[in-house]
Amino acid sequence: MFSNITKIADLKDNVEKTVTIGGWVYHSRPGGKVIFLVVRDGSGLCQCIIEKTAVPEELFSQLAHLSMESSLTLTGTVRADDRSVGGYELAVTDAKILCPSQDYPITPKSHGIDFLLKNRHLHLRSQMPWCIGRIRHTLVNAIRQFFNDNGFTLVDTPIFTGIAGEEAGSLFEVDYFGLPANLTQTGQLHLECAALSYGRVYCFGPTFRAEKSKTRRHLTEFWMVEPEVTFIDLPGLLEIAENFVSFIIKKVLETNRAELQTLGANIASLEKIQPPFYRLTYTQASEILTSQKAQDFLAAQLNEFKTAKQETENKIAALEAESKGAIKQWRKDKIASELIDLRIELGELDTKIENNPKHAKLAAEFKWGEDLGGSDETLISLMHDKPVFVTHYPREAKAFYMKQDSENPKVVQNFDMLAPAGFGEIIGGSMREDSYDKLLAKIIEHKYKIENYQWYLDLRKYGSVPHGGFGLGVERTLAWLTGEKHIRQCIAFPRMMDKILK
Numbered sequence: 464m465f466s467n468i469t470k471i472a473d474l475k476d477n478v479e480k481t482v483t484i485g486g487w488v489y490h491s492r493p494g495g496k497v498i499f500l501v502v503r504d505g506s507g508l509c510q511c512i513i514e515k516t517a518v519p520e521e522l523f524s525q526l527a528h529l530s531m532e533s534s535l536t537l538t539g540t541v542r543a544d545d546r547s548v549g550g551y552e553l554a555v556t557d558a559k560i561l562c563p564s565q566d567y568p569i570t571p572k573s574h575g576i577d578f579l580l581k582n583r584h585l586h587l588r589s590q591m592p593w594c595i596g597r598i599r600h601t602l603v604n605a606i607r608q609f610f611n612d613n614g615f616t617l618v619d620t621p622i623f624t625g626i627a628g629e630e631a632g633s634l635f636e637v638d639y640f641g642l643p644a645n646l647t648q649t650g651q652l653h654l655e656c657a658a659l660s661y662g663r664v665y666c667f668g669p670t671f672r673a674e675k676s677k678t679r680r681h682l683t684e685f686w687m688v689e690p691e692v693t694f695i696d697l698p699g700l701l702e703i704a705e706n707f708v709s710f711i712i713k714k715v716l717e718t719n720r721a722e723l724q725t726l727g728a729n730i731a732s733l734e735k736i737q738p739p740f741y742r743l744t745y746t747q748a749s750e751i752l753t754s755q756k757a758q759d760f761l762a763a764q765l766n767e768f769k770t771a772k773q774e775t776e777n778k779i780a781a782l783e784a785e786s787k788g789a790i791k792q793w794r795k796d797k798i799a800s801e802l803i804d805l806r807i808e809l810g811e812l813d814t815k816i817e818n819n820p821k822h823a824k825l826a827a828e829f830k831w832g833e834d835l836g837g838s839d840e841t842l843i844s845l846m847h848d849k850p851v852f853v854t855h856y857p858r859e860a861k862a863f864y865m866k867q868d869s870e871n872p873k874v875v876q877n878f879d880m881l882a883p884a885g886f887g888e889i890i891g892g893s894m895r896e897d898s899y900d901k902l903l904a905k906i907i908e909h910k911y912k913i914e915n916y917q918w919y920l921d922l923r924k925y926g927s928v929p930h931g932g933f934g935l936g937v938e939r940t941l942a943w944l945t946g947e948k949h950i951r952q953c954i955a956f957p958r959m960m961d962k963i964l965k
């Protein structure tokens with residue numbers, strides 16, 4: 464029945480031909496003689512023009528009353544028109560209404576985030592999540608392509624595991640037929656086994672962290688890609704990571720420029736992302752945090768926030784005054800929607816103004832030995848226009864499997880990659896401890912059960928070689944690329960500490 468449906472994205476190949484499209488009403492402007500319906504079909508938007516004389520009278524009347532998100536098919540002639548959304552329009556000669564949508568809860572006016580999350584099953588159709596989802600699709604393909612093209616073998620690591628890969632405190636425990644087990648926090652430990660079989664491997668799947676954290680950077684279920692490489696050193700790993708990140712950004716820029724534009728992403732800054740990235744040791748990063756330069760940077764930011772707050776307040780006052788006057792209803796509605804956005808913006812600016820002195824204090828009081836916190840990462844990342852590698856963290860602050868540095872035993876051969884412009888960490892990685900005795904000592908220090916890790920220790924017993932890898936979080940990377948403030952928008956059905964939705 465629907466074998467003859469043409470995608471809106473393919474209208475460009477059908478100019479002056481008669482086609483049928485199938486989709487949902489995105490916007491409707493009914494008039495007495497002509498109806499303008501903007502229809503979306505998942506591949507794009509198309510303006511459909513329905514003249515009263517071109518269709519039966521009853522159909523014209525039904526189409527004139529169609530509300531947002533009603534589903535239908537429309538048949539007509541494709542016309543090229545630069546002024547039209549998408550560049551093509553359909554002069555309709557026939558239509559079939561499939562399911563009228565009464566009182567669709569999401570309207571073009573702004574809604575609060577809680578409302579949108581509650582209605583995520585419908586919100587996925589809106590333009591912002593749609594654009595983000597398209598970019599995610601490209602990103603995931605690009606990730607796979609990079610590793611497939613560079614001699615890596617895909618290995619699917621388990622989701623139920625019996626060990627902790629990262630912080631034991633962030634394990635989701637499950638009852639596995641009466642035995643204790645947990646959901647994986649990382650595929651890395653299993654991947655290390657596979658690396659000693661294939662040489663270069665990667666895994667890509669969902670990972671779970673029971674972190675009691677409600678920040679914009681944390682989900683309890685997120686997707687991570689993890690490569691693992693044998694016969695490599697830390698500089699070699701950094702090189703793979705910067706080539707990888709540059710490649711996936713290039714692919715997104717090539718494929719999704721329109722979506723990035725719609726989302727208001729900073730395309731110019733993404734175009735600059737090419738190797739080499741900045742390299743700082745943890746010690747250098749801690750010196751930056753405690754420097755006068757950092758304090759001056761934060762003070763300048765505070766001034767910018769205050770100016771922006773004043774401007775926003777002025778805009779709100781002007782719109783409120785206008786809305787009290789004798790104006791048309793459509794203008795009143797428009798102002799109401801603008802005011803919602805401006806008040807959200809004002810709230811965000813207030814939070815930034817409130818947090819700024821806290822960040823300044825945290826930075827000034829930073830002590831060598833602590834892990835970099837979210838605010839420290841944000842500051843370092845704000846001060847750079849390209850990603851920054853921070854390497855050689857204190858051994859005590861990091862995971863048990865990271866390789867002790869041979870020159871400075873207090874630090875490990877690891878790195879985090881911080882995305883620029885305040886987005887913070889998107890990659891964590893390291894060389895792995897390949898000495899049996901050092902690894903055993905760390906497992907004992909963490910009070911892990913040795914018998915649970917014996918298989919992992921075995922890798923250091925039978926033909927151990929220098930090896931390392933890293934993990935990139937898909938949602939955090941997507942938040943950076945799209946300019947989204949919160950990673951909950953970067954996965955179709957987000958799972959957060961305080962919410963399981965749907």
Ligand code: 4AD
Pocket residue numbers: 628629648649650651672674680681682683685687689690888889890891892893932933934935936937938939940950
């Ligand atoms: O730095 P992490 O914890 O590293 C690992 O899991 C290593 N085992 C990876 C490896 O070496 N194979 O996490 C890696 C990345 C982070 O940089 C971040 O992008 C993402 O995973 N991530 C999260 N994303 C969303 N929500 C969370 N709660 C996340 N925790 C980590």
